[in-house]
Amino acid sequence: MTDTNREWLLAERPTGEPDMDCFELRETGVPSPAPGELLVRTRFLSVDPYMRGRMRGAESYAEPWAVGDPLKGGVVGEVVESASDAYAPGDLVTGEGRWADYATLDADDVAPVDPAVADPEAYLGVLGMPGRTAYFGLLEVGEPKPGDTVVVSGAAGAVGSVVGQIAKRAGCRVVGFAGSDEKTAWLTEDLGFDAAINYEATDDYRAALDEAAPDGVDVYYDNVGGPITDAVFTQLNLDARVAVCGQIAHYNDEEVPTGPRKLPQLISVRARVEGLLVGDFATRFGEASERLGRWVASGELEHRETIVEGLENAPDAFLGLFAGDNIGKQVVRVSAANQE
Amino acid sequence: MTDTNREWLLAERPTGEPDMDCFELRETGVPSPAPGELLVRTRFLSVDPYMRGRMRGAESYAEPWAVGDPLKGGVVGEVVESASDAYAPGDLVTGEGRWADYATLDADDVAPVDPAVADPEAYLGVLGMPGRTAYFGLLEVGEPKPGDTVVVSGAAGAVGSVVGQIAKRAGCRVVGFAGSDEKTAWLTEDLGFDAAINYEATDDYRAALDEAAPDGVDVYYDNVGGPITDAVFTQLNLDARVAVCGQIAHYNDEEVPTGPRKLPQLISVRARVEGLLVGDFATRFGEASERLGRWVASGELEHRETIVEGLENAPDAFLGLFAGDNIGKQVVRVSAANQE
Numbered sequence: 135m136t137d138t139n140r141e142w143l144l145a146e147r148p149t150g151e152p153d154m155d156c157f158e159l160r161e162t163g164v165p166s167p168a169p170g171e172l173l174v175r176t177r178f179l180s181v182d183p184y185m186r187g188r189m190r191g192a193e194s195y196a197e198p199w200a201v202g203d204p205l206k207g208g209v210v211g212e213v214v215e216s217a218s219d220a221y222a223p224g225d226l227v228t229g230e231g232r233w234a235d236y237a238t239l240d241a242d243d244v245a246p247v248d249p250a251v252a253d254p255e256a257y258l259g260v261l262g263m264p265g266r267t268a269y270f271g272l273l274e275v276g277e278p279k280p281g282d283t284v285v286v287s288g289a290a291g292a293v294g295s296v297v298g299q300i301a302k303r304a305g306c307r308v309v310g311f312a313g314s315d316e317k318t319a320w321l322t323e324d325l326g327f328d329a330a331i332n333y334e335a336t337d338d339y340r341a342a343l344d345e346a347a348p349d350g351v352d353v354y355y356d357n358v359g360g361p362i363t364d365a366v367f368t369q370l371n372l373d374a375r376v377a378v379c380g381q382i383a384h385y386n387d388e389e390v391p392t393g394p395r396k397l398p399q400l401i402s403v404r405a406r407v408e409g410l411l412v413g414d415f416a417t418r419f420g421e422a423s424e425r426l427g428r429w430v431a432s433g434e435l436e437h438r439e440t441i442v443e444g445l446e447n448a449p450d451a452f453l454g455l456f457a458g459d460n461i462g463k464q465v466v467r468v469s470a471a472n473q474e
Numbered sequence: 475m476t477d478t479n480r481e482w483l484l485a486e487r488p489t490g491e492p493d494m495d496c497f498e499l500r501e502t503g504v505p506s507p508a509p510g511e512l513l514v515r516t517r518f519l520s521v522d523p524y525m526r527g528r529m530r531g532a533e534s535y536a537e538p539w540a541v542g543d544p545l546k547g548g549v550v551g552e553v554v555e556s557a558s559d560a561y562a563p564g565d566l567v568t569g570e571g572r573w574a575d576y577a578t579l580d581a582d583d584v585a586p587v588d589p590a591v592a593d594p595e596a597y598l599g600v601l602g603m604p605g606r607t608a609y610f611g612l613l614e615v616g617e618p619k620p621g622d623t624v625v626v627s628g629a630a631g632a633v634g635s636v637v638g639q640i641a642k643r644a645g646c647r648v649v650g651f652a653g654s655d656e657k658t659a660w661l662t663e664d665l666g667f668d669a670a671i672n673y674e675a676t677d678d679y680r681a682a683l684d685e686a687a688p689d690g691v692d693v694y695y696d697n698v699g700g701p702i703t704d705a706v707f708t709q710l711n712l713d714a715r716v717a718v719c720g721q722i723a724h725y726n727d728e729e730v731p732t733g734p735r736k737l738p739q740l741i742s743v744r745a746r747v748e749g750l751l752v753g754d755f756a757t758r759f760g761e762a763s764e765r766l767g768r769w770v771a772s773g774e775l776e777h778r779e780t781i782v783e784g785l786e787n788a789p790d791a792f793l794g795l796f797a798g799d800n801i802g803k804q805v806v807r808v809s810a811a812n813q814e
Contacts, residue, residue, distance in 0.1 A: 195742050359737055381738040391738075395731045397699055398721040400749030402535050407747040409740030 139164045141234035142205045142448055148189055151386045151456065156189065157205075157449040164236045166215075171238045172227065173215035176468040179233055179445070180208035180258040181452040182292075186385040195411055205233040205448075208262055210247055210254045221246075228257040233448050235468060245423075251431045253439075259292045259463025260437035261426055267379060267412040268296035268355075269422040273304075275377035275410045276353040280305030283347045285366050288357030290317035292463035293379060295325060296426075297355045299435055302326050306353070309346045311339075311362050313458040320461060325436050339365035350374075359383040360393070367396050376407040386456060438462030479504045481574035482545045482788055488529055491726045491796065496529065497545075497789040504576045506555075511578045512567065513555035516808040519573055519785070520548035520598040521792040522632075526725040535751055545573040545788075548602055550587055550594045561586075568597040573788050575808060585763075591771045593779075599632045599803025600777035601766055607719060607752040608636035608695075609762040613644075615717035615750045616693040620645030623687045625706050628697030630657035632803035633719060635665060636766075637695045639775055642666050646693070649686045651679075651702050653798040660801060665776050679705035690714075699723040700733070707736050716747040726796065778802030 138161060145158035167173045185207060188196045199205065209231035213221045218241035221227060229244035231237040247257045259265060271293075278284055284301040288294040289310025298308045298321065310321045310330045318330035329346035336342050339362055343351070350371040356363050360383030370376070384391050400407065415422075429435035440460040442451035445468045455464055478501060485498035507513045525547060528536045539545065549571035553561045558581030561567060569584035571577040587597045599605060611633075618624055624641040628634040629650025638648045638661065650661045650670045658670035669686035676682050679702055683691070690711040696703050700723030710716070724731050740747065755762075769775035780800040782791035785808045795804055 356737065359735065363737065378737045378740045381735075381741065384735065384738050391735045392732050393735045395699065395721075395724065395733045396736075397696065397703065397718050397747070397749075398724050398731075400718045400747065401721065401751065402749070404749045404751055404754060406749075407737070407740065409737075409742070409744045409746075411741065411744055414744060 136235075137164055139234060139236045140445060141232050141237075142445075144189060144199045144201055144203050144205060146201060147191060148186075148386075150388055152186065152189060152453060154449060159446060162234075165238045167217040167238045169217050170241055171217050172213045172221055172241050172244065173236060174209070174211035174227060174231065174239050174244075175214050175236055176209050176211045176231065176234060176445070177226070177471070178210040178255045178258055178441075179448055179466040179468050180262065181448065181455060181464050181466065182207060182263070183380055183382045183385060183455050185452065186456075195413075206230055207233065208258045209237070209239075210257050211237075216241075226254055228254075228262065233445065235445060248427075251427050252437070255439045255441065255463070255465045255467075256430065256437055258465050259439055260296055260430055260435060261423065263412060264292035264463060265296050265426045266415070266419060266422045267410075268293045268300060269426060270412060270415040270418070271377045271379045271410045272297045272300050272353070272355055274415065275408050276301075276355055276375050278304045278306045278353050281307075282352035283307045283309065283349055283371075284353040284355065285309045285311070285343070285347060285351045286355045286357070287311045287359075287362050287366070288380065288382065289321055289327065289330065290461050291357060292460075294355070294357050295321070295437070295462055296435070298327050299325055301353070301355075307347070307349075309343070311358070317461055320438070333362055340368055343369050353377070355379060357382060360391075364394050364396075367394075367399060370399070370403050370405045372403050374403055374405040376405060378407060378409045382456065440464050442466045444468070476575075477504055479574060479576045480785055481572050481577075482785075484529060484539045484541055484543050484545060486541060487531060488526075488726075490728055492526070492529065492793060494789060499786060502574075505578045507557040507578045509557050510581055511557050512553045512561055512581050512584065513576060514549070514551035514567060514569075514571065514579050514584075515554050515576055516549050516551045516571065516574060516785070517566070517811070518550040518595045518598055518781075519788055519806040519808050520602065521788065521795060521804050521806060522547060522603070523720055523722045523725060523795050525792065526796075535753075546570055547573065548598045549577070549579075550597050551577070556581070566594055568594075568602065573785065575785060588767075591767050592777070595779045595781065595803070595805045595807075596770065596777055598805050599779055600636055600770055600775060601763065603752060604632035604803060605636050605766045606755070606759055606762045607750075608633045608640060609766060610752060610755040610758070611717045611719050611750045612637045612640050612693070612695055614755065615748050616641075616695055616715050618644045618646050618693050621647075622692035623647045623649065623689055623711075624693040624695065625649045625651070625683070625687060625691045626695045626697070627651045627699075627702050627706070628720065628722065629661055629667065629670065630801050631697060632800075634695070634697050635661070635777070635802055636775070638667050639665055641693070641695075647687070647689075649683070651698070657801055660778070673702055680708055683709050693717070695719060697722060700731075704734050704736075707734075707739060710739070710743050710745045712743050714743055714745040716745060718747060718749045722796065780804050782806045784808070
């Protein structure tokens with residue numbers, strides 16, 4: 135084991151789209167685990183759109199990072215030193231850690247990673263926070279019923295790709311919006327979506343929806359916001375449910391964005407629009423993990439990860455989320471399996 | 475009984491704010507009731523903001539009127555001729571009828587009016603559709619809990635004034651937006667609102683809310699839309715509920731109105747925004763009528779009607795809704811109690 139470590143800090147708050155000036159890679163020492171802690175060598179690091187919110191100064195659901203703070207997120211890593219009875223060196227665990235080569239994590243705050251179920255990086259996607267977000271957001275907020283038409287924006291992303299597949303299991307017609315032909319092909323050919331719309335290939339989202347969702351929209355799972363969402367709102371059916379999970383189109387906005395007002399139309403169709411955060415379902419994470427793990431292990435639930443190599447490229451991986459670079463879950467490989 | 479009758483027709487569809495060109499008063503005969511029908515002499519006629527929607531060509535929750543069609547709405551009237559065993563001449567009834575001196579109504583579609591409970595015109599307001607809208611919209615969509623702060627827009631209107639009083643019964647702090655000092659005084663001095671904001675006296679609704687609702691907003695009952703609603707959305711608490719009942723600020727818009735996008739913020743507070751229409755609660759109208767009637771009869775639930783005199787002035791009464799002329803329920807007196 136090396137005695138050098140690197141970790142990413144928030145160097146400055148972004149204005150609009152973040153750039154490399156916002157990030158600083160600092161060399162530091164390898165920490166020692168306090169009693170109850172584990173020293174973990176990071177294998178994979180998660181970058182997620184919600185992190186843009188933590189880079190702002192404003193209070194939100196996720197505590198803002200201070201300038202100079204280490205960046206944090208979901209990690210999968212290997213225990214290299216344990217000060218806890220719960221885990222031994224060599225164990226793979228997942229939890230919330232620093233964007234670093236090595237980090238200490240409280241043994242109570244991590245969960246085991248079972249490579250027999252899926253590759254470790256899947257524990258940051260379909261078997262991690264994004265998968266649980268899809269599960270609870272769709273089932274508890276979207277409330278799909280068999281025969282419903284479910285539309286998903288950001289459908290080829292970590293959350294959307296799981297939403298669509300669960301909606302299919304629930305007996306729904308599923309339509310996804312994604313940003314390339316490669317993505318839409320993945321949705322319809324591999325994931326079983328009934329239709330997918332490449333929003334880069336058309337400006338008339340409403341016409342595309344008319345064709346892909348001719349019976350209107352009963353559930354809209356929104357990861358994106360902006361003009362796609364505006365179009366979907368015009369197609370909502372009576373008693374439609376809108377699960378507002380993400381609004382990545384607006385995360386880099388400096389001013390409150392404007393757009394068509396949607397409340398007048400909500401009266402006509404008595405739609406329900408609800409913001410969701412997966413943490414609100416924390417008491418039921420076991421249920422989601424059990425089902426998602428079973429479906430993944432059996433091959434019934436497809437997943438895909440886009441891997442950027444090297445801790446030094448973590449900011450690029452994060453910034454790529456806003457350009458739609460990822461298919462499925464975007465992760466960063468920080469170290470290889472057999473590394474000493 | 476006279477043998478002449480007058481009724482209002484939709485003469486043309488409005489563009490933007492309706493004007494008198496949209497209305498035509500036609501002289502016609504007094505109809506005869508078919509079996510099962512009643513001939514009713516109109517005492518009071520209801521004008522309601524939702525009627526603006528029926529004047530459009532576009533399909534909505536309320537069937538659009540055709541040009542040349544008689545205008546219709548809630549009426550209270552006296553049975554002058556009955557072809558039904560259910561009612562006799564002299565009975566007061568309420569139902570959906572034409573804007574006319576006389577109209578036939580199906581006996582199955584009317585309800586009795588009990589002058590011992592309240593003046594007949596109250597059956598078009600607190601004891602009619604607006605009261606039921608307030609009751610179900612607040613309790614079923616807003617879901618107020620004791621200690622919640624409930625904000626109501628259009629608070630001095632037929633619906634809002636009842637919403638606020640029911641919210642007080644439910645143990646809430648109640649804040650209303652209304653458009654004059656006379657209205658806000660009515661809310662706080664007579665109806666028991668904890669605070670009221672005259673939106674004509676300030677441009678900074680958010681600062682006014684900060685003062686009137688210092689603990690934020692748990693339930694927002696929206697009758698209005700526009701900038702008031704934008705301000706309230708910035709103050710929503712975690713798990714807030716927004717009942718979208720009306721959007722009178724936008725009913726005369728010819729283009730889809732634009733404004734600040736609200737979905738990003740819904741994620742932060744996991745608010746639920748839901749459109750409502752009272753007809754969806756039709757199977758429970760008996761429950762609402764019983765409670766509202768009891769509270770009105772006992773004097774616990776205040777109500778007020780603004781009365782315009784004469785069928786010939788019905789369009790003026792309707793147009794006055796958009797200028798905020800009414801305090802409480804706007805009605806038109808078409809005939810007096812003792813008229814022959």
